[in-house]
Amino acid sequence: MVVGKMKFTFQKRVKLAQGLWMLSWLATVGGAITFTLGCFLKTELRRRGEVMDNTDIHCVPNTLMIVGLASMGGNYFASRICQDALDAGRFPRWKTYMKPFFGCSIFFTTLMLISIILSYIMKGSLETSLKIGLKNGIRFYKDTDIPGRCFQKQTIDRLQMEFHCCGNTDYRDWFEVQWISNRYLDFSSKEVKDRIRSNVDGRYLVDGVPFSCCNPSSPRPCIQYKITNDSAHYNYEHETEELNLFIHGCREALVNYFMGLMNTIGAVVLSVFLIQCSVLSSVRLLQTSMEAVAGQENVEIDTEGYLLEKALKETIMEYVDPVMKLLLLNQVGSSEDKAEAGAATS
Incomplete structure (x- = not known):
């Protein structure tokens, strides 16, 4: 037809x-x-x-x-x-x-x-890839002196500033990792010792975020440390201060x-x-x-x-049949070669 x-x-x-x-x-x-x-x-x-x-x-x-x-x-x-x-x-x-x-x-x-x-x-697939990749990026943020991770901090900071985002899902992701390198911690300080001892993994965790999470549209100077402590800052309520930090996660x-x-x-x-x-x-x-x-x-x-x-099915088979025959000939040829090789070995 x-x-x-x-x-x-x-x-x-x-x-x-x-x-x-x-x-x-x-x-x-x-x-x-x-x-x-x-x-x-x-x-x-x-x-x-x-x-x-x-x-x-x-x-x-x-x-x-x-x-x-x-x-x-x-x-x-x-x-x-x-x-x-x-x-x-x-x-x-x-x-x-x-x-x-x-x-x-x-x-x-x-x-x-x-x-x-x-x-x-x-x-x-994209979301899963970014979820794992950003999680690792945040975890290795502090490793500026380790080969292969030297530029991770720069990458994350540029990313957060460019896309106006913070963390993987939101800014709270930074509370769960030690993003400040040990080389910049004063281990003679009581506060540092207490924070490390209070954590089962011996990590220095703070309710703070890197500077790149700060929203420049905020009318007040950025609060990036003691974010959840309202009493640590004058006239401050972290649940209502939406302009202080970028509230959207970088994955999104x-x-x-x-x-x-x-x-x-x-x-x-x-x-x-x-x-x-x-x-x-x-x-x-x-x-x-x-x-x-x-x-x-x-x-x-x-x-x-x-x-x-011809009909669509017949036309498709007209193109497919020569390809299938060629593949079958190649398979038969390779089988014969293997058989000959086996006979020669025996």
Whole structure:
């Protein structure tokens, strides 16, 4: 059963070829934009790599970069086809390349759709990665003299100031870790000794936060020590002093930032995907409508074009079967090699 059959006059074929030429170059630009967006997202993720626990989320920018490059190459090829589309003598030379072209284009267009879906569903993985990464970042904040952790303090401070956040979930996360290095503690002080003794792990815990948690919008000088002790500060109630510190956690801020970024990228790539689908459909209609002109002296005859010569399932199997046969041959060849090697050993 033929799918998407359409009748074409010579004038319609001319308009289709001209429109496809413009559309293919538009899709080429779209591929370049997709590649650029993938590079930008990759750079942003690498910038925050110190507060992320795994690299699973990098599959989104990696996929975008691959499909962007493939889109540029495939659409350049489509533009060349358009140039020979109305020449009955030159167009048949593309016949041997059309099946591989459609196979590769469909594969990378499907991959583009997968990258769009991934950009919307990776929130859970991103949140888990940031939760563990930020927890470790806060825990190693004080280790400025340990190789591999020297810049952790700088990273966390810059992050909190840039995103107006504090801690992992909120500022109370700093109460649970010793974020002041022992080298800056006076162990002859009774207060320091009492705090260390009162903790089962021997850590110096305080109800305070680093300076980077201070909100510059606060009308009063920042209170970053004895935050929960209302009597330690004049005219102060920590439960109502919302402007004193950034109240949002950095995990929430980073998740919102990256998801907003990926959702925007997903919307742009979706537009490119729709253009790419239009290019593939147009190339297919142009190819099939020109097949009837091959060998004809009168190129201005009416022809028919279609998207699929057979049903969708049969068309898919037509592309899949050669791949499966090739894989089976490779498996049989490797089995025979192993058998020969075993026989030679015995």
